[in-house]
Amino acid sequence: MVWCSWGGKGAQLRRSNFTKVWAKAPAKTGLPKIHIHDLRHTGNTLAAATGATLKELMTRMGHSSTKAATVYLHAAKDRDRAIADAMDEIVKQGLGAKDDDDDPPLVGTKIN
Incomplete structure (x- = not known):
């Protein structure tokens, strides 16, 4: 299942790599970990x-x-x-x- 259009380095974001990509997003924006x-x-x-x-x-x-x-x-x-x-x-x-x-x-x- 695709969660988002694109993942890191232009790859398609999938369940298998979503957690790693998502974990970085709040930190980059200054949001608390959610x-x-x-x-x-x-x-x-x-x-x-x-x-x-x-x-x-x-x-x-x-x-x-x-x-x-x-x-x-x-x-x-x-x-x-x-x-x-x-x-x-x-x-x-x-x-x-x-x-x-x-x-x-x-x-x-x-x-x-």
Whole structure:
């Protein structure tokens, strides 16, 4: 499996030489030593935080089952506030309410 287009001296980067090449990269940039899997985890956690669906995460990671992809959905827990705010906007638009923070509670309001 090819991880990157090119390795050292113009050779194709493969699993067999990836670790050696990768180990030098953070040191050259002044970054702390990190594992390539840390980058994969960070990337997929950020994708989940954008609202990516489980299927989209599975596709990004190349997984055929949901088990591994659900690991990254822990970031979605932080989206509860954003989801609630977006739902609030949909309800306000449906009711024709103004967009302000002084809206009365919707108790007893009929939604068509």
